[in-house]
Amino acid sequence: MELPRIRRLDAHVVAQIAAGEVIESPAAIVKELIENAIDAAADSVEIRVSGDGFSEIEVRDNGHGIHPEDLPLAVESFTTSKIRDLADFASANTMGFRGEALGSIAAVSRLRIESLRRGMPHAMAISVEDESSTMEPVALPEGTRVIVRDLFYNAPVRKEYFNNRIKIRRQLAETLTSFAAVYPEISFRWTLNEEEPVYPVSYTH
Numbered sequence: 001m002e003l004p005r006i007r008r009l010d011a012h013v014v015a016q017i018a019a020g021e022v023i024e025s026p027a028a029i030v031k032e033l034i035e036n037a038i039d040a041a042a043d044s045v046e047i048r049v050s051g052d053g054f055s056e057i058e059v060r061d062n063g064h065g066i067h068p069e070d071l072p073l074a075v076e077s078f079t080t081s082k083i084r085d086l087a088d089f090a091s092a093n094t095m096g097f098r099g100e101a102l103g104s105i106a107a108v109s110r111l112r113i114e115s116l117r118r119g120m121p122h123a124m125a126i127s128v129e130d131e132s133s134t135m136e137p138v139a140l141p142e143g144t145r146v147i148v149r150d151l152f153y154n155a156p157v158r159k160e161y162f163n164n165r166i167k168i169r170r171q172l173a174e175t176l177t178s179f180a181a182v183y184p185e186i187s188f189r190w191t192l193n194e195e196e197p198v199y200p201v202s203y204t205h
Helices: 011-022 026-041 068-074 085-091 102-107 157-161 164-180
Strands: 044-050 056-061 110-116 123-129 132-138 143-149 185-194 202-203
Touching: 011 132, 026 044, 026 056, 026 143, 026 164, 044 068, 044 164, 068 110, 068 132, 102 157
Parallel strands: 044 185
Antiparallel strands: 044 056, 056 143, 110 123, 110 143, 123 132, 185 202
């Protein structure tokens, strides 16, 4: 039997493996997207979660939005508007780097980002599935809407690890309530599992 040789992994496989470092659970996606909204100076954030986050996660904010030319970069790995070099880490005052997690999310879901940048004439959207993406103009008020559908649809083995749905729902609820408690100046509205109201269907701060 011939022994296996060392080879380079396909870039998409690498992205899926790297996604595991960011996406520890559906709650981790919600956390990343809310942090992006806060960094975008939003004072209103709406979150909707269906199917414990595996069917769909939607986060809508009224922040400053993403420049349309930056949308393709936002879904790549290691792209950010927050730092330029290592020295910037010392002075970084943001919760995260806009676009840092979006590339990982796109690797294991069907991702759509719609955004109207402050001062731009209209909103643009980018949809990412597998290794392809498309862009189109959309109607949207100022801010950003991120929609994550079919989490781990292309990595079913990863999804099998999340078999404790009670734990997942608890993590989602704890993530959402912690943001509302820490940021009373921001209006948070969210709905969890409207079709399966194990936890209260909606929270309004």
